[in-house]
Every structure is written in structure tokens, then in C-alpha cells.
Amino acid sequence: MLPHHLRNLAQVEAEVKLQVDGPVTQRTVLDALEASYPMLRGTIRDHDTQIRRAYLRFFACKEDLSHDPPDSPLPEAVASGKEPLLIIGAIAGGWDWL
Amino acid sequence: MSGVRVLVGTHKGAFILTSDGKRKKWAISKPQFGGLEFYHLKGSPVDPSRIYASQVSDWFGQVMHRSDDGGQTWQTVGNEFKYDGDTGTHQWYDGTPHPWEFKRVWHLEPSLTDPDTVYAGVEDAALFRTSDAGQTWQELAGLRGHGSGPRWAPGAGGMCLHTVLLDPADPERMYIAISAAGAFRTGDAGKTWRPINQGLRSEYIPDPNADVGHCVHHVAFHPSRPDVLFMQKHWDVMRSDNAGESWQEVSGNLPSDFGFVIDVHAHEPETIYVVPIKSDSEHFPPEGKLRVYRSRTGGNEWEALTKGLPQRDCYVNVLRDAMAVDSLDPCGVYFGTTGGQVYASPDGGDSWAPIARNLPAVLSVEVQALP
Numbered sequence: 001m002l003p004h005h006l007r008n009l010a011q012v013e014a015e016v017k018l019q020v021d022g023p024v025t026q027r028t029v030l031d032a033l034e035a036s037y038p039m040l041r042g043t044i045r046d047h048d049t050q051i052r053r054a055y056l057r058f059f060a061c062k063e064d065l066s067h068d069p070p071d072s073p074l075p076e077a078v079a080s081g082k083e084p085l086l087i088i089g090a091i092a093g094g095w096d097w098l
Numbered sequence: 099m100s101g102v103r104v105l106v107g108t109h110k111g112a113f114i115l116t117s118d119g120k121r122k123k124w125a126i127s128k129p130q131f132g133g134l135e136f137y138h139l140k141g142s143p144v145d146p147s148r149i150y151a152s153q154v155s156d157w158f159g160q161v162m163h164r165s166d167d168g169g170q171t172w173q174t175v176g177n178e179f180k181y182d183g184d185t186g187t188h189q190w191y192d193g194t195p196h197p198w199e200f201k202r203v204w205h206l207e208p209s210l211t212d213p214d215t216v217y218a219g220v221e222d223a224a225l226f227r228t229s230d231a232g233q234t235w236q237e238l239a240g241l242r243g244h245g246s247g248p249r250w251a252p253g254a255g256g257m258c259l260h261t262v263l264l265d266p267a268d269p270e271r272m273y274i275a276i277s278a279a280g281a282f283r284t285g286d287a288g289k290t291w292r293p294i295n296q297g298l299r300s301e302y303i304p305d306p307n308a309d310v311g312h313c314v315h316h317v318a319f320h321p322s323r324p325d326v327l328f329m330q331k332h333w334d335v336m337r338s339d340n341a342g343e344s345w346q347e348v349s350g351n352l353p354s355d356f357g358f359v360i361d362v363h364a365h366e367p368e369t370i371y372v373v374p375i376k377s378d379s380e381h382f383p384p385e386g387k388l389r390v391y392r393s394r395t396g397g398n399e400w401e402a403l404t405k406g407l408p409q410r411d412c413y414v415n416v417l418r419d420a421m422a423v424d425s426l427d428p429c430g431v432y433f434g435t436t437g438g439q440v441y442a443s444p445d446g447g448d449s450w451a452p453i454a455r456n457l458p459a460v461l462s463v464e465v466q467a468l469p
Contacts, residue, residue: 039174043158
């Protein structure tokens with residue numbers, strides 16, 4: 001599941017289905033996402049470091065996986081397609097975001 | 099001339115304002131990429147349908163867009179700005195060395211001859227270029243590699259390269275300006291650079307007359323006279339008649355010589371415009387009166403332009419890339435405010451009217467005269 005602005009950028013609906021070969025991890029899912037939608041490169045993780053952008057979070061199966069290593073396997077329910085991997089934009093309400 | 103298109107970058111999206119050559123009635127587009135910050139949009143002088151745009155946010159980083167149909171549709175282009183070679187360090191706010199880190203594109207300057215070539219001024223200060231219509235960007239590393247790089251420092255808004263001027267008479271020569279390093283010039287298409295800050299005086303740096311370290315806010319020239327430069331510095335309005343070799347202050351009778359924008363009339367190279375701001379601590383017009391000041395003498399002698407502008411209780415700012423002139427006759431002048439207004443003057447500044455009143459805070463304004 002992608003946040004609003006990334007859906008607009010990729011011109012897709014909220015949920016994107018991806019085929020991942022091999023282990024299903026944050027890295028392989030994002031690799032597959034960026035391969036299908038190159039306009040998303042650099043928007044979820046840094047081009048060089050591949051580190052997740054600080055204001056984005058990865059949730060799945062009611063767990064926050066944001067701080068898991070990128071090569072850790074995602075839950076089986078995500079790998080099998082039963083549950084989505086949610087990419088969530090941080091809530092912000094300070095003056096600068098008005 | 100069939101019309102005018104004003105490209106407005108705001109805190110929450112881009113907007114396109116259009117009018118016919120009379121510039122009296124305006125249409126405002128729906129937000130382009132609503133909710134996201136647009137630092138700058140600019141059209142190609144070769145192909146007005148070609149527009150480049152810089153979108154940036156803390157959530158999704160830098161995103162670059164290109165339109166090939168005058169802003170009706172957009173496609174995402176390359177957003178990887180990788181410094182060339184060793185990134186090195188510049189000064190941090192506390193004076194310690196800090197590695198160069200890409201943050202955002204502040205300014206886009208399309209080539210005067212090729213619609214696929216664009217220069218991008220970025221934070222942390224560096225100059226990039228694309229020659230494939232934005233798909234890939236390469237750094238012109240000679241600038242950042244200039245020996246003074248380790249002494250450059252960020253201003254409060256970040257260490258940004260915000261001004262790129264391309265010399266129409268000499269494709270090898272261009273000027274850039276950085277806050278807070280100063281102005282630089284190349285004569286070999288960006289391979290080598292030299293600082294051009296002699297005559298600038300800045301009390302906020304240890305050596306007020308240093309060769310680098312000055313907080314230049316914006317530089318402008320008239321295309322017919324690329325040796326004559328006008329600068330709005332953090333404080334002081336300056337002028338150079340020798341391509342930046344030396345500068346003289348031309349603040350004259352301005353109510354404040356602090357400000358961000360400066361621009362030159364399209365047909366009168368000695369007519370220039372600034373919007374004085376009260377001070378570096380209070381970023382709004384003196385006395386709550388929004389006044390554009392015009393000099394017809396290239397500085398020193400200034401007149402307040404007030405007709406149609408709010409003359410009480412106005413506390414907005416006009417940011418460095420938020421003023422532009424069109425090429426019609428009479429020359430149109432445009433500027434946007436942090437209060438979300440865009441003002442236009444179809445008569446060289448004699449009178450003004452808001453052409454948008456309620457946009458998000460305006461970061462940049464550019465104008466295209468359409469054939």
C-alpha cells in the first residue's frame with residue numbers, strides 16, 4: 001500500500017501487487033516496486049544508502065517493521081499476498097506543514 | 099503575442115496562471131501535485147512548452163518533473179543528484195567541517211539553446227546539468243572543488259546555490275550565487291570557477307571583506323548586457339559593471355537594503371526592481387507597506403511603487419526566486435508573497451493587481467511570454 005503522493009506519482013491505486021523472486025524482504029519488495037515504477041526511485045529510500053526516508057514507516061500485520069534490517073524476511077502473510085506491506089507517511093501537524 | 103503563462107512554485111503545490119497579452123484577466127490552474135513543495139519551475143526559452151519543476155518534501159525527498167505541453171501533463175524524470183568524486187566538507191553552523199549532503203534543488207535554469215539541457219542549483223551548494231531532458235544529472239564539480247569550498251557555510255535557509263545566469267553572448271560563461279559563499283563566474287562552461295565578491299562587505303562574517311562567505315540572496319542581469327550585474331545581498335543592493343570583478347553599493351535611498359529579490363526590466367537595462375524587507379530579523383516590509391522599489395538609473399535613486407499594493411498591515415515576505423519579468427511591451431513585472439498572493443504589473447511597475455490572492459506561500463515565480 002502506498003501513501004497518497006506516491007500513488008499519484010506512480011499513477012496507481014493504493015494497493016500495488018508485486019511479484020518477488022526469492023526471499024521476500026523489505027529490500028526485494030522495494031527493488032520490485034522501483035523496477036515496476038521507476039519514478040518512485042529515491043522517494044522511499046535514499047538512492048545511495050538505500051536507507052528508508054525518515055518520515056516513512058513500514059507496517060505489516062499490525063507490526064512496525066520500519067527498524068527491521070532490510071534483508072529480514074517479511075511476515076509469511078505478506079509474502080503470500082494475504083496481507084499488505086503498508087508504506088505510511090508520518091503524521092505531521094507542526095506549523096511548517098500547514 | 100498570444101498570451102502569458104506564470105509558473106508559481108508554492109509550499110503546497112505548483113500553479114499555472116494564464117492570461118492574454120493584456121494581462122488583465124487571469125485563470126488559475128488546479129494545484130499541480132497539490133500538497134507538495136515546489137521550489138522552482140522554469141520553462142525553456144527555446145521551447146516554451148517544455149517546463150522543468152523541482153518538487154521536494156521531507157517525506158519523499160527530491161522529485162523532478164518535466165512537462166512537454168506547457169504544464170498540462172507531467173512526467174517524472176531523474177532525481178538522482180550524486181556529487182562527483184570526493185564530497186569533501188564545508189563549514190557547518192558551528193564552524194566545524196561538515197560533509198556535503200544533497201538536500202534539494204533550489205533553482206532550474208534551462209539552456210538558452212537546447213531544450214534538453216538544464217542547469218540545477220542545489221543544496222548543499224553545487225551545480226548540476228542534464229543534457230537528456232532531466233533523465234540524468236551530472237555535477238559540474240569544478241565549482242564545489244574550488245579551493246574555497248571548505249570555507250563555504252550555510253545561511254539560515256541552508257547552503258543553497260540559488261542563482262544561475264547564462265550569458266547569451268558567450269555560451270562558455272555563466273554566473274552562479276550561493277548563500278552563504280558568494281558569487282562565482284566561469285568562462286569555460288563550468289570547468290573552473292573564480293569567486294567574484296570584491297567590493298562586497300558583510301559584517302556577519304569574521305572578515306567583512308573576505309573573498310567568500312557572503313550571503314548573496316539573488317543576482318540578475320539584462321541579457322543584452324551580461325557584464326552588468328545587480329545583486330540583492332543579505333544587506334545591501336550592489337552593482338557590478340565588469341562581470342563581477344568589483345561591486346559598488348547602490349542601495350541609495352531605499353528604506354531598507356535588506357531583501358531577497360532583484361530583477362531587471364526586459365527592455366530598459368538600467369531599470370531594476372527590489373522589494374525591501376525590514377531586516378534580517380523581521381522578514382516583512384518596512385512599516386507594513388508592501389512596496390516595490392524601482393530605479394531607472396541602475397541603482398542609488400529609487401522610487402516606491404505602491405499603486406495596487408497593500409499599504410497597511412502587510413507582513414509578508416517575497417523570497418529570492420519569487421520575482422520575474424515578461425518580455426512584452428510594456429514590460430510585465432510579477433512577484434509572489436509568503437502570504438500566497440501573486441501580484442502583476444502590466445506597465446513596468448506603475449500599477450499592480452493581485453492575479454492570485456489565496457495560494458499557499460509562494461516560493462518562486464517565473465513567466466513565459468507565449469508566441
